[in-house]
Amino acid sequence: MTSPPKSPLQPVDSLDRRPRLAVHKLSSCDGCQLALLNAGASLLRLAERFDIVHFAEAGIIDVDAEADIALVEGSVSTAEEAERIQTIRARSRWLMPIGACATAGGPQALKNLANAEAWIASSYPEPQHIDARPTADAVAAHVHVELELPGCPVSTPQVLAALASLLAGATPLAEQDKICLDCKRRGQVCVLVTQDAPCLGPITVTGCGALCPSLGRACYGCYGPAENPEVATLAQRFAELGLDAEAVKRRFLFQQSGAAPFQQLLREWHPKPRAGSATASVDQGSSMTSEDRDHSMISASGEDEDD
Amino acid sequence: MTESSSRRIEVPILARVEGEGGLEVSIRDDRIAHLALRIFEPPRLFEQFLVGHHYSEIPDLVARICGICPVAYQMSGVSAIERLFAADAATDQNSHQHSQPNTGLAAWVRRMRRLFYCGEWIQSHALHIHLLAAPDFLGFDSAIAMAARHGDELRRGLALQAFGNRIIALLGARSVHPVGARVGGFWRRPALSEIATVKAEAERALPAAEALLRWTAALPLPQQPQHFNCVSLRHPLEYPMMAERIVAESGLDISVDDFEAHFSEHQVPHSTALHGLLEGEPYLVGPLARVNLNQDRLHPHVQALLAELGVEFPSHDMAQSVIARAVEILQAVLEAAEILANVAPQTPAYAELAPRAGIARGASEAPRGLLWHRYDLDADGRIQQARIVPPTSQNQARIEADLAQTLTRIGLNADADRLRQAGEQVIRNYDPCISCATHFLRLTLNR
Known part of the structure; x- marks a missing residue:
């Protein structure tokens, strides 16, 4: 950050x-x-x-x-x-x-x-x-x-x-966007939505070029948390994908385990039973899906032509 | 200068090595009483924090041991896991079941890994030759200081380095800590349009790599052969990158699985790198050891050029390591060009493997030499224990032996600057990757 x-x-x-x-x-x-x-x-x-x-x-x-x-x-x-x-x-x-x-x-x-x-x-x-x-x-x-x-x-x-x-005498600008935004700009398929891959893109700061999703794999957060990362919400989403609590924590405590939001997750987060707010988070995810699928079709057909 | 009975020289930080370190020599009565290649790179304890992680996380974790050779760490890691899960055996056997060598997932993965590895050898060797070693041979403090007089050679080298990085990024999306490799293959095959671009770059890199080999062969290198044992992987057909056998000049020829029965590591107080020994003796790994043991596996074009230049291997002169690196750059550029000229589309680009409990062992030839990994896995594929033996720790005992001989030959009463400079050059011949030994180094000369 x-x-x-x-x-x-x-x-x-x-x-x-x-x-x-x-x-x-x-x-x-x-x-x-x-x-x-x-x-x-x-x-x-x-x-x-x-x-x-x-x-x-x-x-x-x-x-x-x-x-x-x-x-x-x-x-x-x-x-x-x-x-x-x-x-x-x-x-x-x-x-x-x-x-x-x-x-x-x-x-x-x-x-x-x-x-x-x-x-x-x-x-x-x-x-x-x-x-x-x-x-x-x-x-x-x-x-x-x-x-x-x-x-x-x-x-x-x-x-x-x-x-x-x-x-040049100017103050450098820090990246603040999240990887999700970068995937949208690049027209990349959302791996979280389409593959249920535990992607850290929703909370990870841009700078790498959204490389992992470009290869069809989940971001593992090597650029660290962006501003105001919804870490607990994403952790809950991972739990709903079927990751056990330890696997969820391991996902965040990987390359950037020392980052404050991940330390907080380690101290405070416990998976919730599947209901209430959990459903809301799934719905939110779905609302982003159609757009991503559109992009995915564009991107997939483009690639086929290439070969 | 006969008066001194005791003398001490210190080089606190060694320039132009990857990672940081130094050398400490104590001289008493014209003999070396104590010599220590000090590696104080703080231990990062990778072997410990791998424990509890899933085998699928290995490529992304072990890459971080070394920013200069992440591909080597990824390849030794995936090779270990696949050998346990029997995918590697399938890789080799499947390639024979298909009539065309470039079809079939397993054969495709093998070729792409070789291409990936060629990229790493090219960039790492080009970085070493131009930014780290060449200033020694041409009498400059740094490559930047060298730029005014040798700008064309430097730019040619940086272009080769960039080409190596381009190959890594083709398969790994970026060159430092690439993200494309996984157990079973690659996350996604590269687009054919990108392959075509890199193929065109390979054609341009070829004359540069040839010119580089000619240039290194003409460098004013000191001549000081020594006795030492060379160790490398050996492949039935290929110049070794990933292979099943470990061989030594002393006659050793063992399976990668039997490494621990013959090679040992021990701690010395002055270093966070463990010292490696073969049957209790120092040995050499790296480009010179590989060329010495696998000259017959070099591309015919490389062999012809060496003959034309009158460069002879095997060589036991460590200064020739710079030539060995140029040899391997040309080898890797030739192979990369051939692979890139014949890449078929492949989807998916990986095989799904079923984990099983057991001991996974694997090795590959990192730019700096043999890199051996071991992972003890449970039935879910979780790591219970990990052991990583990097090239620099294997070379450390050999470097110290070389330093003792070289400094003694120069004369221990020589000017401290002269000894310090010679010591640094000796160390740089080995291209020690001190961070990959997970370790830091300082020269202190006591006399």
């Missing part, structure tokens, strides 16, 4: 130098740094417009450098990272966590729900050598951040658009 930026970055043309960009890494898979490393010619152009002061994977190292814009990948998972993020904050004017780990703890936040010490002991015969906090946290749980770019992984266009906005 994205937060509105608090203060605009000082306009670049008021600087007597190129703006400084740092890319930091905490606990992560490196996949979000690839948003830049996979950018091809755009990466080289970026290097002309910014003074890249720290980006270890690209060979530029100055972890303590002052930066105008700092991108941070990964969750805060060790005592060293908890200290480092404070230093990064102090030396960065615009701090932008990128990706699910930095914005919600990532998949490793699943350990927050379990006994992490026992987990470490089961992986390592000598757990005393392992520096690991019991939780994997979002960056914003430790320091103030200007803008979060969610997603597992964050997308190259999102990161480049945010950097371009900042270069």
